[in-house]
Amino acid sequence: MTTSAITHEVTYLEAISQALDEEMSQDERVFLMGEDIGPYGGAFRVTEGFQDKYGEWRVLDTPLAESGIVGAAIGAAMMGMRPVVEMQFADFISCAFDQITEMAAKNHYRWGAEVPLVIRAPFGGGTHGGPFHSVCPEVWFFHTPGLKLVAPSTAYDAKGLLKAAIRDHNPVIYFEHKFLYRRVKEVLPAEDYIVPIGEAEIKRTGSEISVITYGAMVHVALEAAEALDQEGIDMEVVDLRTLSPLDTDTVKDSVRKTGKVIILHEDTKTGGIGGEIAAILAEECFNALDAPIMRIAAPDIPVPYSPPLEDFFLPKAHDVITAARQLAAY
Amino acid sequence: MEISQSEFLHLYYFLKLTRALEERVTTLYRQGRIVGGVYTSHGMEAISVGYASALQADDIIAPFHRDMGAFLVRGITPGEVLAQYLGKRTGPTKGKDGNVHMGDLKRGIIAFVSHLADNLPVATGVALAFKLRGESRIVAANTGDGGTSRGDFHEALNFASVRRLPVVFFCNNNQYAYSTPLHLQMAIKDVVERAKAYAIPGEIVDGNDVASVYLTAHRAFQRARDGGGPTFIECKTMRMHGHSEHDSAKYVPRELLEEWKKKDPILKAERRLKELGYAGQPEFQEIHMRVEKEIETALAFAEQSPLPEGPEALEGVFAANPVEVLI
Numbered sequence: 001m002t003t004s005a006i007t008h009e010v011t012y013l014e015a016i017s018q019a020l021d022e023e024m025s026q027d028e029r030v031f032l033m034g035e036d037i038g039p040y041g042g043a044f045r046v047t048e049g050f051q052d053k054y055g056e057w058r059v060l061d062t063p064l065a066e067s068g069i070v071g072a073a074i075g076a077a078m079m080g081m082r083p084v085v086e087m088q089f090a091d092f093i094s095c096a097f098d099q100i101t102e103m104a105a106k107n108h109y110r111w112g113a114e115v116p117l118v119i120r121a122p123f124g125g126g127t128h129g130g131p132f133h134s135v136c137p138e139v140w141f142f143h144t145p146g147l148k149l150v151a152p153s154t155a156y157d158a159k160g161l162l163k164a165a166i167r168d169h170n171p172v173i174y175f176e177h178k179f180l181y182r183r184v185k186e187v188l189p190a191e192d193y194i195v196p197i198g199e200a201e202i203k204r205t206g207s208e209i210s211v212i213t214y215g216a217m218v219h220v221a222l223e224a225a226e227a228l229d230q231e232g233i234d235m236e237v238v239d240l241r242t243l244s245p246l247d248t249d250t251v252k253d254s255v256r257k258t259g260k261v262i263i264l265h266e267d268t269k270t271g272g273i274g275g276e277i278a279a280i281l282a283e284e285c286f287n288a289l290d291a292p293i294m295r296i297a298a299p300d301i302p303v304p305y306s307p308p309l310e311d312f313f314l315p316k317a318h319d320v321i322t323a324a325r326q327l328a329a330y
Numbered sequence: 331m332e333i334s335q336s337e338f339l340h341l342y343y344f345l346k347l348t349r350a351l352e353e354r355v356t357t358l359y360r361q362g363r364i365v366g367g368v369y370t371s372h373g374m375e376a377i378s379v380g381y382a383s384a385l386q387a388d389d390i391i392a393p394f395h396r397d398m399g400a401f402l403v404r405g406i407t408p409g410e411v412l413a414q415y416l417g418k419r420t421g422p423t424k425g426k427d428g429n430v431h432m433g434d435l436k437r438g439i440i441a442f443v444s445h446l447a448d449n450l451p452v453a454t455g456v457a458l459a460f461k462l463r464g465e466s467r468i469v470a471a472n473t474g475d476g477g478t479s480r481g482d483f484h485e486a487l488n489f490a491s492v493r494r495l496p497v498v499f500f501c502n503n504n505q506y507a508y509s510t511p512l513h514l515q516m517a518i519k520d521v522v523e524r525a526k527a528y529a530i531p532g533e534i535v536d537g538n539d540v541a542s543v544y545l546t547a548h549r550a551f552q553r554a555r556d557g558g559g560p561t562f563i564e565c566k567t568m569r570m571h572g573h574s575e576h577d578s579a580k581y582v583p584r585e586l587l588e589e590w591k592k593k594d595p596i597l598k599a600e601r602r603l604k605e606l607g608y609a610g611q612p613e614f615q616e617i618h619m620r621v622e623k624e625i626e627t628a629l630a631f632a633e634q635s636p637l638p639e640g641p642e643a644l645e646g647v648f649a650a651n652p653v654e655v656l657i
Contacts, residue, residue, distance in 0.1 A: 031462060057462055063492060068485025071451020072458055075469075078435065079390075079459035098482075102443050103452060110427045111434065111441045114649040145647050169649040 034086030066095035090123035105146030130305035153218035160195030206236035224320035269297035373570030376595035380543025412632035446477035450486035476507025494559035504569035525562035537565030
């Protein structure tokens with residue numbers, strides 16, 4: 001390994017490609033299915049060049065039929081394969097909802113059949129995609145027992161969580177944030193590694209306020225934390241990384257330490273994951289709380305298209321800063 | 331291809347076993363001993379017995395709720411079926427699910443979900459796995475006439491045809507989807523017309539003639555095994571009971587049921603067995619007694635089996651270790 005290779009920065013998107021490539025080359029059960037993933041390389045070019053390397057059948061272009069794709073992936077998974085399905089956009093996962101919630105999620109519970117399936121779901125806003133290319137649909141599946149959900153915020157986590165998802169014996173929906181694809185990058189370890197499913201990570205250690213978040217909002221929280229540092233407010237940023245099963249221990253430990261909490265997500269507020277986390281904290285950490293639990297989330301509207309509208313929709317660092325100042329006053 | 335005596339007697343035995351088992355289930359339901367729904371294949375047994383019997387041991391089935399015969403042919407025992415209906419721990423789902431919602435990969439059975447036609451994309455994926463691995467195994471999948479209205483039916487047939495996957499689709503056309511008659515389900519006369527849109531060869535078979543189903547399935551399976559891709563087989567039949575046993579099916583004209591009663595698959599098989607000189611009344615009686623005895627033994631097993639404990643409901647949401655797959 002040359003020095004330049006070791007110091008080469010890898011984008012979040014390249015990290016996803018690397019994970020797929022490495023898992024495919026070391027495990028012949030792993031194969032990819034999706035729309036336009038073959039010669040075209042996928043809508044975001046995650047699988048560019050893959051068909052040349054692995055052939056038409058392991059990088060399988062499918063008809064435009066998400067339910068059929070996921071159903072087929074479930075069947076192949078039950079036969080011992082390790083399919084990785086690409087939803088072109090997470091928004092289109094609604095077409096496959098039934099196969100995911102009724103077939104994939106309930107199989108093992110009902111009759112012990114494993115479904116080692118990964119569904120990659122490019123999600124989130126900030127890319128002017130409008131109401132059908134921007135959603136955060138994770139909560140639909142958060143409410144479904146039998147599914148694992150992950151949502152990395154860094155290139156390191158993107159690679160490690162995808163490898164862990166592929167090696168898992170259960171259906172995993174992998175929410176990859178489109179806004180982060182080419183905006184975050186870092187040097188990755190040369191050796192094989194995974195990020196275990198079910199483990200949150202403290203992305204910034206702080207003592208006064210905990211921000212619980214995931215996906216692109218981790219970066220919003222970090223930006224806010226830097227600004228607040230100038231004001232003498234020391235904020236901790238907890239990146240959930242896995243949404244289901246939730247790492248409640250890490251969340252509770254952080255809140256018990258700081259006594260104040262902001263739950264931040266890009267998904268709309270009502271019925272969002274933030275509500276569940278708030279309930280857990282209210283039930284289990286009530287005595288540790290020095291201030292009301294605060295939630296910052298998108299308003300309860302579809303994701304709008306026009307830049308000022310979308311900008312208004314998405315939570316920002318200044319929202320976190322405002323909330324943190326209020327909390328600091330307690 | 332002509333059907334041999336031993337093949338036909340195998341089919342006849344499973345027709346009788348399926349009938350006797352489901353009649354017992356219906357009786358148990360009427361006695362209030364089965365708490366959930368009961369969906370039988372009464373009068374339609376020839377379809378599932380026929381197609382499942384034409385498979386090889388390492389093939390896979392993706393059946394639906396009128397396919398009790400296929401479960402039995404693949405090795406699910408009557409005792410397991412009754413345990414499943416009674417919610418016992420010895421049923422294939424250990425009480426987690428009821429009626430015909432059961433599967434076992436070791437016996438090559440994908441469990442059915444209530445959402446009709448969901449099993450068809452899954453079946454294409456099973457076939458895809460075989461194709462990816464270069465195996466000569468195939469998968470047989472079945473749904474009802476109503477199930478062919480679902481998008482999943484069309485997505486499955488289309489994908490299977492585009493990739494020439496080794497899957498054979500059956501349709502149990504029993505003319506009613508719950509209370510909805512065929513003419514309100516689709517504007518076409520024969521369900522098999524749907525296959526044309528996907529360039530899939532289609533066949534219509536008398537679903538009450540077990541030998542016809544068996545031989546037609548056999549040809550289609552061979553074609554799939556040889557790389558010829560999917561076939562669609564419409565099996566014409568009639569649902570002789572309600573959608574489930576709580577449903578008196580008053581919406582079905584009595585004369586239609588009377589007409590189909592004469593075409594009962596067991597009577598039909600007996601006539602044919604006699605014509606071929608394969609069997610007569612003494613053999614039929616012997617098989618009948620054997621089947622009745624099996625059902626008694628099965629019921630005793632199911633009744634003696636323990637119910638699960640309440641907290642067992644929490645087990646098994648996620649898989650921890652690999653399970654054995656029939657590969």
